[in-house]
Amino acid sequence: MKTGGSETQFVTFALGSEVFAVPVSVVREILDHEEVFRIPSGPAYLLGLRNVRGQGVPVIDLRLRLGLSKTEPTPHTRVLVVDVPVAGRVLTLGLVADRVFEVAAFTSDQIETAPDIGVAWNSDYIEGVVRRDASFAVIISLARLLTETEVVALAATQGKAQAA
Template identity: 80%
Template sequence: MTARSTETQYVTFALGSEVFAVPVAVVREILDHEDSFRIPNGPDYLIGLRDVRGQGVPVIDLRLKLGLSRTVPTPNTRVLVVDVTLGERQLTLGLVADRVFEVAAFRDD
């Protein structure tokens, strides 16, 4: 008897030379990088708020959050708008990526 292998699709992206992936199911959309409305006295990694279809979405510099150097925007820089569940709350965040590659399928086993 053979076990069936299932696959999940992920959006792959880069921070510097590191490659990361998030499940497609949590990615609402991928946007070009634009300046965000700065929030005074926020943590360094919080770039600011961005209007995404009428909703104020906090934008996070993942490089800073992970202990890397600050993101320097290029024409390839993107913002992944993701919906994350924390306990009973649904949180929408913009995650700055140096580059978004593709949607890739990975086996769940």
């Protein structure tokens, strides 16, 4: 294993059989899954709002946002509450994950760029890929996961929940 480069800690989690990671620095807390307050006419990936310490937090089904099948909650399902710096503000979101594994440290030289598969595909949200034993962990750029329009809509949803 390579040991050079600066080290960053990541929270690793599963969506199906795939492993993903986000920087520890953006994770506020990890909660058990519970039903949320549904928001009519929201995008399919927006499950609704959840009360997190007095704050209305939009909860996203990360599987749906990444084009996978809808999350079927199990006893292992968790919600990562993250603070995402986007468009000059910090947006607090809940991301539903099938399972949260651990905090893992990756060095900068372990992180590879998204693979070139020879065709156009939406890999903008991939910050990098790390080899882990016989598999990989995909590091997600939360700021690039959502479009600017989606950020504005989610911020408005969160703002309305705060005002209520």
